[in-house]
Amino acid sequence: MWTLDKHRYDKLPYPTVVVVGGGFAGLEFIQRLAGKPYKVLLLDKQNHHCFQPLLYQVATASLGADSIGHPFRRTVGPMPNAAFRMAEVLRVVPERKRVETNVGDFAYDILVLALGSTTNFFGNRQMAEVAMQLKSISQALDIRSDFLQEFERALVLKEESDLKRCLNFVIVGAGPTGVELAGALAEIRRTVLRNEYREMASELMRIVLIDSNERVLKSFSEKSSANAERYLKQLHVELMLNKRVMSGDEDHITLDDGSALDTNTVIWAAGVKGVTLPGLETGLHERAGRYIVDRFSAIHGFNDVYALGDIALMEEPAYPRGHPQVATVAIQQGRHLAHNLLRALEKKALVPFSYRDKGSMAVIGRRKAVVDMGRWSFGGTVAWLMWMLVHVAQLVGFRNRAVVLFNWGWKYLSWRNTIRLIVRPYVRKGTAVARPFVAQE
Ligand SMILES: Cc1cc2nc3c(=O)[nH]c(=O)nc-3n(C[C@H](O)[C@H](O)[C@H](O)COP(=O)(O)OP(=O)(O)OC[C@H]3O[C@@H](n4cnc5c(N)ncnc54)[C@H](O)[C@@H]3O)c2cc1C
Known part of the structure; x- marks a missing residue:
């Protein structure tokens, strides 16, 4: 007789594992439990996994949005012991072993939180209001529309000061995201603006990268930082180091030295903080915005609630202040927890987590990338090819x-x-119509 999968799933006699968040950690965890004696329910507010390391390429029109996203149902659908619900989790009620969501409550035996992180404006409310962010596909599409709209708008403006403000792109934060965005925008100036907007001098476009640290890519080796800085300068990106953005509004920002920069576009890539939920306050490290977990990923004070990836603050001797918030940590933690849950079924001793650092890499432009691997640091074409291979493979x-x-x-x-279509015009907060149609008389 024909039966619905849903019924088969509901009748499974296994403990229910609710996984909140299908990012790098959540998805890896679920895949490792395929066909195993656990009933897995994935909850995510999106219907797709997003490959965040390539978001900047969507934002700068190198890749289409659909090439870095993957629908959860393609992963979960074929798994007989898993189901997916598109739901935003609002609260955890640990005493009733339930999560509350915008589509109803779900009961769990084991809860795995892998909620990732969000942009950290370090309490700067003004910048949170005006700056653009790059954490999701829709934000990447906003940035893409914005810079294309600014190009079109610049062509119809009469006042030079307005035109310059349009073409002044400020990126705050010279970590990998900021550096990669700046490099990609610089290449657009060199190719697209120069060849296809020929009525306008491409030199009018400025790309300014601001950071409060003394060097770009502070988490990388000094050699890689120096290489990245050299590449950025070759691409005519203006670096403002040892400077902090204090405030800003629709058309300018001010820095801690009192100077101001006129700009319509500020992209904030200066930091992240964990996405946490009400209900588990005893396990929360408030300042870090992450859940304190032991080496088995269990949240402090709970033995059936786990945290993985960006939201987990796990101390290891080599990482006394927790692991870096990167994809490799999330993937390894997801895999490790699944492995331990399977060991628990066999009544085997659990294994504590140890992070294996495989290195860091960032790309600045065509044949310009930097790689740190153990004691090795190198840049140029080899690093660029390596960056591409690693990202495609993941x-x-x-x-x-x-x-x-x-x-x-x-x-x-x-x-x-090639992907330079304004299909969804970006409308700034407080602006009634999209900018390209507000031409000056
Ligand atoms: C622009 C950018 C570039 C990056 N580049 C690199 C890089 O080159 N290399 C690298 O290693 N790392 C990079 N990172 C960091 C890396 O992407 C993160 O460390 C990684 O995504 C963390 O994985 P995660 O599983 O913890 O969370 P995420 O991958 O962020 O997944 C979290 C999931 O939780 C869901 N979610 C959140 N809140 C809720 C809720 N309330 N209810 C339901 N679902 C919810 C989200 O929709 C999302 O699907 C980059 C990050 C960004 C933003």
């Missing part, structure tokens, strides 16, 4: 890998960022 789904490789190949040969 993408979820064969189609995505093929599309990304094709797009990169095409871009390399044609020198063009």
Whole structure:
């Protein structure tokens, strides 16, 4: 007789593991439990996994949004012991072993939180109001529309000061995201603006990268920082180091030395903080915005609630202040917890987590990248090729890998960022109409 999968799933006689968040940690965890004697329920407010390391390429029109996203149902659908609900989790009620969401409550035997992180404005409310962010596909599409709209708008403006403000792009934070964005925008100025907006001098476009540290890529080796700085300067990105952004509004920002910069576009890439939920306050490290977990990923004070990835603050001798908030930590923690839950079923002793650092890399432009691997630091073409291989290999789904490789190949040969469509105009807060149509008389 024909039966619905839903019924089969509901009748499974296994403990229910509710996983909140299908990012790097959550998805890896779930995949490791495929076909195992646990009933897994994935809850995510989105219907897709997002490959955040390539968001900046969507924002700068090198890749389409669909090539870095992967629908959860493609992963969960074929798994007989898993289900997915698109739901935003609002609260955890540990005493009743339930999570409350915008579509109803769900009961759990084991709860795994892998909620990731959000932009940290370090209490600067003004900047939180005006700056753009890069944490999701929709925010990446906003940035893409914004810079394209500013280009179009600049062509119809009469006042030079207005025009310059339009073409002045400020990025706050010279970590990997800021550096990668700045490099990609600089390449757009060199190719797209110069060749296709010929009525306008491409030199009018400024890309300013601001950081309160004394060097770019502070978490990398000094050699990689120096290489990255050299590449950025070759691409005419203006660096403002040892400077802090204090305030800003729709058309300018001010810095801690009292100077001001006129700009319509500020992108904030200066920090992240964990996404936490009401209900588990005893396990929360408030200042870090992360849950304190032991080496088995259990949240302090709870033996059936675990935290993985960006939201987990786990101390190891080599990481006394917790692991870096990067994808490799999230993936390794997801895999490790699944492994331990399977060991628990067999009544085997649990294994404590140890992070294996595989290195860091950032790309600045065509044949310009930096890699730190153990004691080795190198840059240039080899680093660039390595960066591409590692990122393609980590993408979820064969189609995505093929599309990304094709797009990169095409871009390399044609020198063009092809995906430059304003399909969803970006409307700033407090602006009634999208900017390109507000031409000056
Ligand atoms: C622009 C950018 C570039 C990056 N580049 C790199 C890089 O090059 N290399 C690297 O290693 N790392 C990089 N990172 C960091 C890396 O992406 C994160 O460390 C990693 O995504 C963390 O994985 P996670 O599973 O903890 O969370 P995430 O991957 O962020 O997943 C969290 C999931 O939780 C869901 N969620 C959140 N709140 C709720 C809720 N209330 N209810 C339901 N679902 C919810 C979200 O929708 C999301 O799917 C980058 C990050 C960004 C933003």
